[in-house]
Amino acid sequence: MPIKSYLAHPETGQKEVLMKALSKIDHCDVIPAENKELLIVVTDTDNKTDDEKVKESIEAIESLKLLAMVSGFNTPKNK
Amino acid sequence: MQNSLTSRRNFLKKMAAAAAMTAAASMFPGIIFASEQDANLPKGANLDWKKGPCRFCGVGCGILVGVNEGKAVAVKGDPNSSVNKGLLCVKGYHQIMCTQAKDRLTHALVKKNGRYVQTPINEALDIVANKMKETIEKHGKDSVAMYTSGQSTIPEGYVASKLMKGAIGTNNLDCNARLCMASAVAGFLTTFGADEPMGCYEDIDHADYFITWGNNMAEMHPVLFSRMLEQKNRRGAKIIDFATRTTRSSTASNKSILFEPQTDLAVANAICYEIIKNGWVNKSFVENHVNFNKGLTNMGYGLEDKFKFKDKPTKIDFKSYKEFLEDYTPEKVAKYSKVSVKDIKYLAAIYGDPNKKVVSYWCMGMNQHTRGTWMNNLLYNIHLLTGKISQPGNGPFSLTGQPSACGTAREVGTFTHKLPKGVVMNEKHRRLAAKIWKVPYERIPSKPTYHATEMFRAVDRGDIKFIWTQVTNPLVSLPKTSRYRPGMEKESCFVVVSDVFPTPTSDVADVILPASWHIEKSGLYGNSERRTQHWDKMVEGPGETTPDAWMTIEIAKRMGYGDLFPYSEENHVEEIYNEYRQFHEGAKHGMAPLEVLKKESGAIWPYVNGKSTQWRFNAKYDPACSNGKDFDFYGKPDGKAVIWQRPYEPAPEIPDAEYPFWLNTGRVIEHWHTGSMTRRIPVLHKAVPEAYVEFHPDDAKGLGIRNGEKIKVSSRRGSCVLPASINERGLPTRGQVFVPFFDENMLINDVTLDAFCPISKEPDYKKCAVKVEKA
Numbered sequence: 035m036p037i038k039s040y041l042a043h044p045e046t047g048q049k050e051v052l053m054k055a056l057s058k059i060d061h062c063d064v065i066p067a068e069n070k071e072l073l074i075v076v077t078d079t080d081n082k083t084d085d086e087k088v089k090e091s092i093e094a095i096e097s098l099k100l101l102a103m104v105s106g107f108n109t110p111k112n113k
Numbered sequence: 114m115q116n117s118l119t120s121r122r123n124f125l126k127k128m129a130a131a132a133a134m135t136a137a138a139s140m141f142p143g144i145i146f147a148s149e150q151d152a153n154l155p156k157g158a159n160l161d162w163k164k165g166p167c168r169f170c171g172v173g174c175g176i177l178v179g180v181n182e183g184k185a186v187a188v189k190g191d192p193n194s195s196v197n198k199g200l201l202c203v204k205g206y207h208q209i210m211c212t213q214a215k216d217r218l219t220h221a222l223v224k225k226n227g228r229y230v231q232t233p234i235n236e237a238l239d240i241v242a243n244k245m246k247e248t249i250e251k252h253g254k255d256s257v258a259m260y261t262s263g264q265s266t267i268p269e270g271y272v273a274s275k276l277m278k279g280a281i282g283t284n285n286l287d288c289n290a291r292l293c294m295a296s297a298v299a300g301f302l303t304t305f306g307a308d309e310p311m312g313c314y315e316d317i318d319h320a321d322y323f324i325t326w327g328n329n330m331a332e333m334h335p336v337l338f339s340r341m342l343e344q345k346n347r348r349g350a351k352i353i354d355f356a357t358r359t360t361r362s363s364t365a366s367n368k369s370i371l372f373e374p375q376t377d378l379a380v381a382n383a384i385c386y387e388i389i390k391n392g393w394v395n396k397s398f399v400e401n402h403v404n405f406n407k408g409l410t411n412m413g414y415g416l417e418d419k420f421k422f423k424d425k426p427t428k429i430d431f432k433s434y435k436e437f438l439e440d441y442t443p444e445k446v447a448k449y450s451k452v453s454v455k456d457i458k459y460l461a462a463i464y465g466d467p468n469k470k471v472v473s474y475w476c477m478g479m480n481q482h483t484r485g486t487w488m489n490n491l492l493y494n495i496h497l498l499t500g501k502i503s504q505p506g507n508g509p510f511s512l513t514g515q516p517s518a519c520g521t522a523r524e525v526g527t528f529t530h531k532l533p534k535g536v537v538m539n540e541k542h543r544r545l546a547a548k549i550w551k552v553p554y555e556r557i558p559s560k561p562t563y564h565a566t567e568m569f570r571a572v573d574r575g576d577i578k579f580i581w582t583q584v585t586n587p588l589v590s591l592p593k594t595s596r597y598r599p600g601m602e603k604e605s606c607f608v609v610v611s612d613v614f615p616t617p618t619s620d621v622a623d624v625i626l627p628a629s630w631h632i633e634k635s636g637l638y639g640n641s642e643r644r645t646q647h648w649d650k651m652v653e654g655p656g657e658t659t660p661d662a663w664m665t666i667e668i669a670k671r672m673g674y675g676d677l678f679p680y681s682e683e684n685h686v687e688e689i690y691n692e693y694r695q696f697h698e699g700a701k702h703g704m705a706p707l708e709v710l711k712k713e714s715g716a717i718w719p720y721v722n723g724k725s726t727q728w729r730f731n732a733k734y735d736p737a738c739s740n741g742k743d744f745d746f747y748g749k750p751d752g753k754a755v756i757w758q759r760p761y762e763p764a765p766e767i768p769d770a771e772y773p774f775w776l777n778t779g780r781v782i783e784h785w786h787t788g789s790m791t792r793r794i795p796v797l798h799k800a801v802p803e804a805y806v807e808f809h810p811d812d813a814k815g816l817g818i819r820n821g822e823k824i825k826v827s828s829r830r831g832s833c834v835l836p837a838s839i840n841e842r843g844l845p846t847r848g849q850v851f852v853p854f855f856d857e858n859m860l861i862n863d864v865t866l867d868a869f870c871p872i873s874k875e876p877d878y879k880k881c882a883v884k885v886e887k888a
Contacts, residue, residue: 041137065133070137074146
């Protein structure tokens with residue numbers, strides 16, 4: 035039952051478009067920054083397979099420039 | 114069960130979102146998510162957002178804690194706080210999670226026949242009061258001691274001081290701020306005659322240069338560093354990192370300059386030499402507002418028990434000072450500091466340029482130093498020679514480590530020599546304290562007794578027979594715990610520990626008192642910029658947890674001092690603060706009324722005519738200035754600050770053939786001090802689960818050490834085994850290793866040296882000699 039968080043960087047001027055596209059994906063919550071071109075994405079799925087599917091759906095969005103996983107809880111110290 | 118699972122998943126999602134926000138804040142200074150956090154809260158949750166200061170670090174960020182059905186469920190930055198403007202760091206976002214730790218101390222524990230027995234709180238308080246009373250009767254009032262904290266609230270510090278100094282009549286009270294801020298205090302008092310910085314965080318919005326002296330702000334003061342980065346990105350302000358180790362701050366700065374440990378003294382003098390040589394002295398400022406002094410040299414290092422030192426200031430003139438600096442030409446200093454002549458001149462040129470505004474920041478690198486008072490004096494010298502002080506964007510700014518090192522330890526005065534106003538050595542100050550406390554002034558002793566290190570030496574010697582620690586974990590945080598742990602274990606001393614969680618210190622206690630955590634009680638903290646912040650109790654604590662202030666009051670009552678502590682359990686915080694405010698009445702240190710603090714996200718003292726004073730000593734901003742000049746350093750009788758002649762002297766222990774490495778210790782962003790709280794926050798614990806020893810890659814290669822390999826770090830005092838860390842978070846210079854001290858399972862302070870600054874009595878955790886070998 036993975037819960038993950040990501041930083042989603044939109045293509046220039048595409049923050050709203052990306053926001054709308056992300057909002058349509060199930061198991062995916064979006065928190066846009068108020069004053070910067072950045073969105074936080076939190077995914078909540080039942081299993082690893084679903085988690086991978088959601089991630090693939092997010093990465094397929096055209097207005098997405100870069101998706102960086104934060105869930106950082108188990109990342110090495112210098113990441 | 115389903116409900117419980119759902120709420121756990123919601124909680125985990127919030128954690129994940131908070132971690133992402135923190136990551137975003139480090140990449141985009143000033144980024145705001147506050148309103149979205151509201152919008153994304155679970156439907157139906159009736160959150161009541163309550164304001165307060167963050168529990169961790171001296172920055173004093175404003176937080177909003179979301180309370181739902183009596184439980185704290187969320188934290189966000191307070192957008193109305195001028196300190197953090199809605200930002201928080203990773204510790205701030207997750208702070209409330211520690212309260213849910215399974216091993217929370219919820220009831221008093223009394224050691225009986227070698228085992229801890231759960232005991233009703235009233236019974237445990239009876240035992241403590243009786244033991245304290247009995248010890249005084251048998252061995253005298255100086256046989257009992259209290260050791261408190263820069264994390265104690267203002268009321269907690271105040272009643273501890275009143276109990277020890279006013280009621281019992283002993284100066285056996287000191288605190289862990291001795292370990293972090295005493296050199297800053299001694300620096301302020303010797304140079305300005307008045308403690309605490311003259312500027313405020315708004316300096317960040319005005320400065321052209323930020324020069325950080327031995328201070329990894331990106332990890333230790335991340336929200337302020339984020340504000341500096343914003344100014345760097347927005348208007349080209351520059352950050353210069355001057356340190357002994359390459360850190361996250363170094364890599365985010367415009368320039369990183371590394372120096373050999375202890376030689377910051379020489380480099381500061383070399384900067385002054387250059388300022389004078391190049392005619393960059395602000396002559397009118399120096400003539401009108403500065404005196405020159407020199408003090409004693411070869412002071413020693415406090416390594417012996419009962420070490421004594423008293424400085425003897427002597428007035429000198431500018432000519433003598435200039436001659437003294439001839440020993441500190443950039444060429445001479447470059448040879449032993451390993452800072453190039455070019456870089457020394459570069460730093461001097463920044464300070465010397467009359468058209469550039471410069472703020473210097475420092476914290477433990479300069480304070481935890483066997484010449485910490487001198488180092489603070491020397492940095493003030495630079496700002497005083499150039500007149501860059503007490504103006505927006507210009508000034509030396511000493512940062513604090515703990516959330517109320519200023520508000521409680523320094524302002525209330527929980528040091529052996531201090532009173533809520535002034536010092537015990539001053540009869541006028543004793544008389545004021547006696548009047549407000551309603552005790553005979555003769556009861557307050559005129560001589561300080563034990564500073565922190567000497568207090569634990571006295572425990573080890575058997576001179577102190579009862580000690581009560583509150584809000585602190587000395588058996589992880591003291592230097593040379595290899596001596597002080599066995600000392601505390603001795604039968605000769607009865608040990609009482611008040612804490613929220615079990616720690617290595619509570620492990621040696623005879624009685625453990627269960628303390629309320631931060632938001633489970635009302636309180637006040639004072640941050641680095643003289644800002645006093647109040648919060649109301651937000652949630653109930655578990656079991657019989659009790660606020661530390663109230664436990665002190667209960668002990669005082671049981672010892673027969675009830676008439677001096679007439680506070681009510683419900684309103685004691687308000688009653689104590691109103692009593693305490695009397696000490697600071699007037700334009701130089703007036704504190705804001707409680708009703709103001711309840712409404713606003715803090716107020717900066719001096720609070721005069723309904724207004725915070727942002728820049729002290731500058732007549733334009735500070736109503737206390739009264740000498741008719743543009744600046745009035747009114748802490749000194751003649752209104753003049755002091756430039757001190759202080760030389761470079763070596764560290765007490767330097768690497769040699771047997772112990773060839775410098776050991777430097779410190780913190781990481783994820784953990785607060787000894788880790789007793791942050792290691793119980795899963796997100797933070799998992800991020801950095803254990804301490805490590807950082808190597809320069811060349812040293813690691815030379816020793817055949819690989820990343821993660823277990824390494825034994827040993828000194829003449831003790832040893833500690835940790836995994837090696839190479840090219841990870843920080844990069845020590847060659848010949849130096851670095852170890853964070855948060856991990857109670859890897860006690861690096863068994864290895865450190867208990868040498869201290871003879872003036873401030875603050876230990877040096879940054880320099881001692883060690884050897885390293887594969888474990």
